[in-house]
Amino acid sequence: MKRKIIIDCDPGIDDSLAIMMALSHPDIEVLGITIVAGNCPVEMGFSNAKKILKFMNRLDVPVFSGASQPLKRNYINALDTHGSDGLGESFLEEIEGYEQKEDAISFLSNTLKKEKCSIIAIGPLTNLALLLKKDKEAYDNIEQLISMGGNYKSHGNCSPVAEYNYWCDPDAASLVYNSGKKIHMVGLDVTRKIVLTPKRLDYMKKENPRVGNFVEKITKFYFQFHLEWEHLVGCVINDPLAIAYFIDPSICSGFESFVQIETKSLSIGQSIVDDHNFYRKQANAFICTQVNEEKFFNLFYDCLLRRIK
Ligand code: BDR
Numbered sequence: 145m146k147r148k149i150i151i152d153c154d155p156g157i158d159d160s161l162a163i164m165m166a167l168s169h170p171d172i173e174v175l176g177i178t179i180v181a182g183n184c185p186v187e188m189g190f191s192n193a194k195k196i197l198k199f200m201n202r203l204d205v206p207v208f209s210g211a212s213q214p215l216k217r218n219y220i221n222a223l224d225t226h227g228s229d230g231l232g233e234s235f236l237e238e239i240e241g242y243e244q245k246e247d248a249i250s251f252l253s254n255t256l257k258k259e260k261c262s263i264i265a266i267g268p269l270t271n272l273a274l275l276l277k278k279d280k281e282a283y284d285n286i287e288q289l290i291s292m293g294g295n296y297k298s299h300g301n302c303s304p305v306a307e308y309n310y311w312c313d314p315d316a317a318s319l320v321y322n323s324g325k326k327i328h329m330v331g332l333d334v335t336r337k338i339v340l341t342p343k344r345l346d347y348m349k350k351e352n353p354r355v356g357n358f359v360e361k362i363t364k365f366y367f368q369f370h371l372e373w374e375h376l377v378g379c380v381i382n383d384p385l386a387i388a389y390f391i392d393p394s395i396c397s398g399f400e401s402f403v404q405i406e407t408k409s410l411s412i413g414q415s416i417v418d419d420h421n422f423y424r425k426q427a428n429a430f431i432c433t434q435v436n437e438e439k440f441f442n443l444f445y446d447c448l449l450r451r452i453k
């Protein structure tokens with residue numbers, strides 16, 4: 145039986161790779177894609193999701209727009225990282241005539257009350273925080289909650305201590321971490337190891353030119369950004385790791401801990417992991433600290449290169 149998921153995202157270059165991965169894995173059924181303001185404004189994220197679905201020939205998968213701004217903080221996008229169109233300045237053709245009937249929060253709440261389903265959140269946690277406020281019963285039904293976000297020992301990517309998804313909406317992240325639901329935190333400690341290098345991209349182009357060329361088109365800008373800002377030859381593709389971890393949890397290892405998200409001050413958005421149990425609080429998260437890169441890339445290639453025609 146397929147495991148059902150909703151992908152809550154802000155596509156986004158790496159979000160798009162995560163969507164492609166999830167849609168092509170035989171054990172997963174994507175019930176819908178919900179969009180949150182993050183890397184790009186919510187309307188842009190919505191159009192980008194449709195562009196990816198078109199490439200995948202999966203326009204049957206519904207997409208729902210959610211929050212257009214963080215709960216309290218002023219919205220700061222990440223178009224500097226993802227390009228002015230949010231998809232690496234690939235300027236793919238807009239997909240017309242695809243209407244949505246519901247907003248993301250009501251889709252989440254109706255679906256979670258109807259069926260067993262997990263959420264893989266790879267953007268800021270605003271939609272989930274809104275769901276929690278609106279319909280705790282539906283929120284509590286989430287089977288497994290995986291969040292790409294935060295950092296434990298790794299440095300941040302928006303400040304010395306904060307990762308983008310939690311930094312963008314720290315109040316939402318804080319609510320979700322205090323919700324009583326265990327969060328699988330796939331943070332920068334593990335995602336920084338997932339580097340799409342030029343060599344890997346060449347391999348992808350050779351193995352499956354249609355997919356490889358598409359991935360090149362949407363990651364070109366990302367490669368440039370990483371070279372300039374991180375002095376890295378290649379790009380860190382964070383979000384697909386959250387999907388891979390859902391498919392095969394043995395890809396990451398880690399430990400359980402109580403985590404709090406800083407909502408004010410200089411360290412806003414920081415995920416503070418109480419690894420020494422100072423607060424004597426029950427663990428609310430599983431922190432991924434190690435990743436088996438080879439296992440990840442084998443799964444990634446299997447999904448993208450061999451299952452997408
Ligand atoms: C996260 O922020 C975004 O830029 C990426 O899509 C990823 O979800 C990494 O910090």
Ligand code: CA
Nearest residue numbers: 156159266267
């Ligand atoms: Ca993302």
